[in-house]
Amino acid sequence: MTSLHTTIRFQPDALGVRQALDEGMSRCRGLVPVGREDRLGNVQIVLAEALNNVAEHGFAELPLTEARLDIALNRDTLTVSICDKGHEMPGLRVPAPKHHDLNGDVQDLPEGGFGWMLIHELTSRIDYARVDDENHLTLTFVLALD
Amino acid sequence: MSLTSTIQNETRIISVDADRIDAAMAIQFKDDMRSETADGPDRVVLDLTKVDFIDSSGLGAIVASMKQLGQNQKLELAGLTPNVQKVFRLTRMDTIFTLFATLNDAMDGQPV
Numbered sequence: 001m002t003s004l005h006t007t008i009r010f011q012p013d014a015l016g017v018r019q020a021l022d023e024g025m026s027r028c029r030g031l032v033p034v035g036r037e038d039r040l041g042n043v044q045i046v047l048a049e050a051l052n053n054v055a056e057h058g059f060a061e062l063p064l065t066e067a068r069l070d071i072a073l074n075r076d077t078l079t080v081s082i083c084d085k086g087h088e089m090p091g092l093r094v095p096a097p098k099h100h101d102l103n104g105d106v107q108d109l110p111e112g113g114f115g116w117m118l119i120h121e122l123t124s125r126i127d128y129a130r131v132d133d134e135n136h137l138t139l140t141f142v143l144a145l146d
Numbered sequence: 147m148s149l150t151s152t153i154q155n156e157t158r159i160i161s162v163d164a165d166r167i168d169a170a171m172a173i174q175f176k177d178d179m180r181s182e183t184a185d186g187p188d189r190v191v192l193d194l195t196k197v198d199f200i201d202s203s204g205l206g207a208i209v210a211s212m213k214q215l216g217q218n219q220k221l222e223l224a225g226l227t228p229n230v231q232k233v234f235r236l237t238r239m240d241t242i243f244t245l246f247a248t249l250n251d252a253m254d255g256q257p258v
Contacts, residue, residue, distance in 0.1 A: 052202075118233065122236075
């Protein structure tokens with residue numbers, strides 16, 4: 001099987017990332033063999049969280065500049081890279097998953113902070129690099145397509 | 147955001163007429179839930195049958211909808227589709243809400 005590759009350019013704001021997610025998932029469905037689209041559920045959850053992070057934190061007090069979503073399928077390994085010129089990740093590292101205590105009072109239940117936990121749980125691998133003034137977040141999924 | 151609300155057997159049933167609850171609509175969802183649950187029965191069932199995707203902002207909006215209820219009100223969830231259920235399971239929010247496979251099960255009182 002040859003490697004398949006596609007790129008989407010998007011505006012890193014709330015509506016821009018929603019469109020990028022939809023377009024990205026549509027292209028992913030086009031890349032995997034017919035009948036294997038059900039393997040992409042995790043990709044949708046992870047991609048939504050990663051794109052939301054870019055829109056919500058990446059460009060705080062920065063002018064929005066176009067960002068890029070690269071999707072590649074090589075055998076059954078799907079690689080999704082988000083490249084943006086937003087703020088660098090704190091400590092130049094992939095943020096660790098947060099663990100919440102849900103045992104307290106209802107009023108203390110968390111309403112956010114789940115994103116990185118979902119990304120960690122549902123990917124096979126996460127890579128982050130700051131290349132010049134650009135973030136490259138690469139998310140890898142082994143889809144077991146055979 | 148479109149929510150449809152009816153009262154049946156002393157239960158307020160709120161159906162989400164959208165295929166997703168995401169970051170772009172989370173605040174609107176929370177506000178609409180506040181108006182829908184401002185009065186009426188103590189038992190509130192949110193029907194998620196039509197929702198095939200939720201992100202963590204959408205999840206947060208559902209949690210917020212529960213927190214803004216009156217003291218005796220209770221929010222339960224029905225009709226979680228597979229990917230929605232997965233987000234609840236991974237965040238362990240499935241342990242906080244009573245979940246029903248379908249709206250009918252919710253009305254019959256048979257949790258998952």
